[in-house]
Amino acid sequence: MDGVGSAACEQFSVTGEFLLSLEEQRNLGLPETVRIRRVAVRDSARTDYQVECQVPVDVRLRDLEFMNLPKLRETAQALGVAPDGAANAKESFLRSLRPLAADGEQCLDWVQASDEMIGCLPKYRYLSGVDVTDTRAQLRTALKFTYQGILKDDKFVQRVEELQASTEAELAGKADELCELIERRCDGLSEVSIKPQVSFRDALSDVQVIARRDGRPIDFDEVGAGRRRQLVQAIWEWSQDQLRSATGRGASVIVAYDEPDTHLDYVRQRGFMELVRDQCTNPGIRSIVATHSVQMIDQIPLENVVHLELKDGVTIVHKLSGDATDDCDTFISQLAEELGLSTSTVLFERCFLLVEGESEKSAFPRLFRLVTGRRTQEVGIVLFDSGGNGTVLKLVEHLRGMGKPVLVLVDGASPRSADTGCYAACVTV
Numbered sequence: 001m002d003g004v005g006s007a008a009c010e011q012f013s014v015t016g017e018f019l020l021s022l023e024e025q026r027n028l029g030l031p032e033t034v035r036i037r038r039v040a041v042r043d044s045a046r047t048d049y050q051v052e053c054q055v056p057v058d059v060r061l062r063d064l065e066f067m068n069l070p071k072l073r074e075t076a077q078a079l080g081v082a083p084d085g086a087a088n089a090k091e092s093f094l095r096s097l098r099p100l101a102a103d104g105e106q107c108l109d110w111v112q113a114s115d116e117m118i119g120c121l122p123k124y125r126y127l128s129g130v131d132v133t134d135t136r137a138q139l140r141t142a143l144k145f146t147y148q149g150i151l152k153d154d155k156f157v158q159r160v161e162e163l164q165a166s167t168e169a170e171l172a173g174k175a176d177e178l179c180e181l182i183e184r185r186c187d188g189l190s191e192v193s194i195k196p197q198v199s200f201r202d203a204l205s206d207v208q209v210i211a212r213r214d215g216r217p218i219d220f221d222e223v224g225a226g227r228r229r230q231l232v233q234a235i236w237e238w239s240q241d242q243l244r245s246a247t248g249r250g251a252s253v254i255v256a257y258d259e260p261d262t263h264l265d266y267v268r269q270r271g272f273m274e275l276v277r278d279q280c281t282n283p284g285i286r287s288i289v290a291t292h293s294v295q296m297i298d299q300i301p302l303e304n305v306v307h308l309e310l311k312d313g314v315t316i317v318h319k320l321s322g323d324a325t326d327d328c329d330t331f332i333s334q335l336a337e338e339l340g341l342s343t344s345t346v347l348f349e350r351c352f353l354l355v356e357g358e359s360e361k362s363a364f365p366r367l368f369r370l371v372t373g374r375r376t377q378e379v380g381i382v383l384f385d386s387g388g389n390g391t392v393l394k395l396v397e398h399l400r401g402m403g404k405p406v407l408v409l410v411d412g413a414s415p416r417s418a419d420t421g422c423y424a425a426c427v428t429v
Contacts, residue, residue, distance in 0.1 A: 013039045024120055036113060036121070049113040049121075054106040061101040063112050064094060072097065122252035122286075127236060127260070142235045146242045151200060164198045171196040229263040236260075237275060247284030254286050255279065261293040273299045294344045302333035302343045318347070318402055336395055339384045350380030351405045354396060360409055361385045 015037040020030060035052040055062050060075050067075065072093035076083060079100065085092030125145060151160055175194040182192045243253055257276070261269050273296060279285050291297065297305065307318040336346055353376075355361050361383055365376050376383060386392040396406050 010042050011039065012042075013037045018121075020120075028114075028117055028120070030117075036117070037110065049118050050110040051113045051117060052108060052110050055109050055111050056101045057105040057107050061097065061104060062109075064097050064101060065114065066112055069093070122254045123246070125239075125253060125255045126258065127255065128258040139235060142239050142242070145239070145246070149242070149246055160200055164200055167198045168196050171198065233268070233272070236272075240275065240279065243279065243285055244282060247282055252284050252286075254288065256288045256290070258290050259292065260289065261291050261296050266295055269293065269296055270299070272296075294348075297344045297347070298342045300343055301330070302336055302346055303330055305343055305347065307347050339392070339395070341382065341384060345382055346399070346402075346404075348380075349382045349404075351407065352382045352384065352396075352399055353407045353409060354392065355383065355385055355409045357385060364409065 015035055017033060017035050020028070020032055020034060024030070025032060030051070030053060037050050037052075038047055039050060040047045060078060064072070064075075067090075069088070069090050072090055073083075073087075076093050076096060079097070081093075081096045081100065083089075083092035084095035123145070125141065127141065150156065172193075172195060175196070179192040179194055183190055186192075243255070246253060260272055264272065276287050276289060279287050289296070305319075309316045309318060336343075353364065355364060364383055368374075368376050368381075372379075396408075399406050
């Protein structure tokens with residue numbers, strides 16, 4: 001995310017890099033990898049999507065498809081180009097200007113993204129486990145995704161477009177009196193028109209569940225949190241098939257779960273994680289899980305965890321490593337697992353003490369308790385044994401890279417701290 005402007009940031013942009021399918025490359029005329037950003041201006045409700053691509057150096061030839069007829073006419077006159085067809089049609093000017101834009105000198109810059117390009121962006125689904133009281137909201141979220149997919153089916157597309165167009169025309173006609181009233185009430189205004197935009201794609205307004213138990217009707221708005229949670233879990237599981245169907249048609253989906261462990265016992269938490277793993281085997285689906293549950297965190301490989309820390313009003317992002325390869329991340333994660341370090345331990349404990357063998361690992365906790373009267377676990381100290389394995393040094397490097405204090409307990413025959421410069425401290429006994 002970038003902020004542009006004053007210290008308060010007048011403009012914000014979020015940039016993503018996307019890998020396009022062959023079909024998307026052909027339809028959009030873009031390379032395999034493309035960068036797209038969303039730009040927002042402070043105190044403005046409007047946001048714009050922009051794509052980084054090769055564009056004409058002459059800024060007058062950029063964004064031709066988004067220009068209205070007067071602007072196209074003005075651009076053509078400035079460049080000495082005559083329309084290729086009727087002078088009152090946009091396409092006539094576009095046919096004349098497009099070759100100039102394509103053949104002229106090019107440069108890499110940001111331009112407005114087309115509606116077609118925006119439509120190809122991954123769809124975002126937000127599923128909250130924090131508040132399970134509004135089961136209708138959960139149902140609407142699940143069904144709306146499928147509802148929109150149905151409207152894109154070939155057997156519905158033309159009928160829906162025709163109905164939307166006729167509804168817009170009817171609604172615009174009804175608003176003619178309002179246009180006249182605006183002209184009378186607003187000094188200097190003339191030729192006022194209102195052009196409604198109707199989208200049946202967003203028209204799923206409400207939904208409810210009707211069920212019976214032991215012959216009696218059940219109102220899910222009045223049952224307990226546990227029963228609502230069971231309903232929500234069923235909705236999420238049902239959504240799996242809908243997501244598979246959508247991605248099978250070429251769509252990409254990002255599913256964000258906000259604290260899904262709320263009101264879940266340990267067994268159900270494990271069941272939810274199986275659902276997420278199954279989702280992520282589909283190349284068209286990516287899942288993000290926000291949670292405070294240590295049990296759930298420990299079920300995730302260390303390289304797949306991002307730890308967010310709020311410090312002095314600023315959110316700091318911690319990953320296993322900043323610039324290492326995926327193979328290296330996986331190796332470090334496996335090494336931590338072999339040493340008996342859970343994911344939550346690596347992320348949350350205060351200090352790590354590396355010893356050389358079993359005798360030190362057995363003795364230190366007892367010595368620590370004799371001196372302090374407390375257990376090492378109580379104060380956030382994690383003890384692990386290198387077992388003479390030199391590759392453990394890689395883990396130590398990454399722990400320090402995450403800002404974790406690492407102490408090393410070695411005997412007199414071991415290399416001095418000059419040979420183990422990656423350690424935070426070296427104690428010789």
